[in-house]
Amino acid sequence: MAAVGVQQTRVADCVTKVSLSISCDHLLDMDAFSKSDPLCVLFMNSSGNHWFEVGRTEKIENCLSPKFSKPIVLDYYFEMVQKLRFEVHDIDTENCSLQEADFLGQLECTLGQIVSSRKLTKPLVKKDKMPAGKGTITICAEEMTDNRVVAFEVAARKLDKKDFFGKSDPFLEFYKQTETGWQLAHRTEVVKNNLNPVWRPFQIPIQSLCAGDVEKPIKVLHPDTCMLCFSSSQAEFDCINSKKKEKKKGYKNSGIIVIKKSKIVRQYTFLDYIMGGCQINFTIAIDFTGSNGDPKFPQSLHYINPQGYNEYLAAIWAVGNVIQDYDSDKMFPAFGFGAQIPPAWQVNHEFPINFNPSNPFCAGVEGVVAAYQQCLPQVKLYGPTNFSPIINHVAQFGRQALQQQTASQYFVLLIITDGVITDMDETRNAIVNASRLPMSIIIVGVGGADFSAMEFLDGDDGVLRSTTGENAMRDIVQFVPFRKFQNVSRGKL
Numbered sequence: 001m002a003a004v005g006v007q008q009t010r011v012a013d014c015v016t017k018v019s020l021s022i023s024c025d026h027l028l029d030m031d032a033f034s035k036s037d038p039l040c041v042l043f044m045n046s047s048g049n050h051w052f053e054v055g056r057t058e059k060i061e062n063c064l065s066p067k068f069s070k071p072i073v074l075d076y077y078f079e080m081v082q083k084l085r086f087e088v089h090d091i092d093t094e095n096c097s098l099q100e101a102d103f104l105g106q107l108e109c110t111l112g113q114i115v116s117s118r119k120l121t122k123p124l125v126k127k128d129k130m131p132a133g134k135g136t137i138t139i140c141a142e143e144m145t146d147n148r149v150v151a152f153e154v155a156a157r158k159l160d161k162k163d164f165f166g167k168s169d170p171f172l173e174f175y176k177q178t179e180t181g182w183q184l185a186h187r188t189e190v191v192k193n194n195l196n197p198v199w200r201p202f203q204i205p206i207q208s209l210c211a212g213d214v215e216k217p218i219k220v221l222h223p224d225t226c227m228l229c230f231s232s233s234q235a236e237f238d239c240i241n242s243k244k245k246e247k248k249k250g251y252k253n254s255g256i257i258v259i260k261k262s263k264i265v266r267q268y269t270f271l272d273y274i275m276g277g278c279q280i281n282f283t284i285a286i287d288f289t290g291s292n293g294d295p296k297f298p299q300s301l302h303y304i305n306p307q308g309y310n311e312y313l314a315a316i317w318a319v320g321n322v323i324q325d326y327d328s329d330k331m332f333p334a335f336g337f338g339a340q341i342p343p344a345w346q347v348n349h350e351f352p353i354n355f356n357p358s359n360p361f362c363a364g365v366e367g368v369v370a371a372y373q374q375c376l377p378q379v380k381l382y383g384p385t386n387f388s389p390i391i392n393h394v395a396q397f398g399r400q401a402l403q404q405q406t407a408s409q410y411f412v413l414l415i416i417t418d419g420v421i422t423d424m425d426e427t428r429n430a431i432v433n434a435s436r437l438p439m440s441i442i443i444v445g446v447g448g449a450d451f452s453a454m455e456f457l458d459g460d461d462g463v464l465r466s467t468t469g470e471n472a473m474r475d476i477v478q479f480v481p482f483r484k485f486q487n488v489s490r491g492k493l
Contacts, residue, residue: 017143019205020042021139021184022057023066024038024065024066024137025065025136025138027088028090031090034061035062037063037090037091038064038066038089038104039056039060039088040057040068040089041057042085042087044082051085054074055073055074057069059096069186069187082111084109087103087105088103089102089103104132105124105125106124107123119138119139120141122136122137123136144205145207146205148206148207148212148266150205150206150263151201151262152259153261154172154258157196157255157256158195158256159254169192170190170194170197171187171189171199172187172199173187173221174219175218175219176208176211176218177210182219185209186209189471201261277408278410282323282332282414283334283411283414284320284332284368285336285413285415285416286372287338288302288379288381289384290338290381295376295377314482320332324365331361332368333352333360335352335353336352337389337390339381340379340382347383349386349389350393384422385420385423387421388427390413391431397409397411401438413439413440415441418445419449421453425467428457428466429466429467431472432465435472436473439476440476441476444482445482448483454479458477458478
């Protein structure tokens, strides 16, 4: 036991979570009839010229000096040189596509440079290292030593009407007090045309909000200013308009902010769960729809060549070998969807590929591969491509695990697909519901299809919402286009 304790301590000590807050000043104005809509994307260098995206901020509309509220959290390894590239883009599309955006400038540095300086301000440059104009970028680093979060439910009443032709479009900005002034910690969504808004529940890391000191005041802005401390669970505060106050002494408030709930809860890290004995349960779902092509012909993504290879098999091997290290019994339930299956030849969206509903488990990645190879000639590829049944199938086990008082079970669903999806609304709802459960979803896209739907579900470009507008509690989907990683090491994947 002592040896295990030492080993756990070393694993925990080798990495520190660092939160990076990003702002820019004097960006280039690329839009003809409005200002640029900037977004910052962070890339990390793994080896050579290979860069991969590790996070991005939100998009801020019509702003040349944005202060992004969404931080990017990285693992900081003291003994490693971690090369970073911050790219700022003017986003012109709803899906935040970088391919259709205007490039505003970039900064290359190391995470060590940022951590050592705590606050790094540099000019943005073009991709050829030439100055990108007068724009600058500032990155502030903060060690995430406190993994608690504050869960808020906030509303407002009787806000001032600010718009000439309609009501106000209110949002809130939460600022924390620092030695150098107030720093933006969180920005809520905008509630359109409403003087009595109710914002969706949200969480702010306590480290970002008050550096762990619950007695520190925080500042909430927009459209006016109030000061509050969140030590009480419910409170009401006047909105104080400083301009009104300056003009006359007998001013009235500009509305009421209602803190309906402010509760401090602990947010556990991946290492907390793994070191605490949490078991990872790995489920595989394979796309057997007709859009993959007839498996008898080489053009099909399911065609197995004489060397025993196709992209589905390659993805199963590559991802399975990474995930299986965290699955204690290495018995993986494997399902197919979108095929007609014997004997009734009805379309099924969650059938076990070993055709044993009472025991859909396969022994290791080798067992999944063998079951897939035996299943393929026995089914008819059909459609439609529905993700929601298999997501809901795994979610029911996550829901059962949530009833336990200990965090002992976590569920990872791997969906391998050619990218076409027909139940997008149902899938969005299933993912938002699953975001409250101990569950994550990896989507691997095989082939060269348009994967914009998968990238939308990933949620990296913004919070995924259900069809009723409900926010996902957390980002549980990771999309990977397999062809970008099939010729690199498993570690990079």
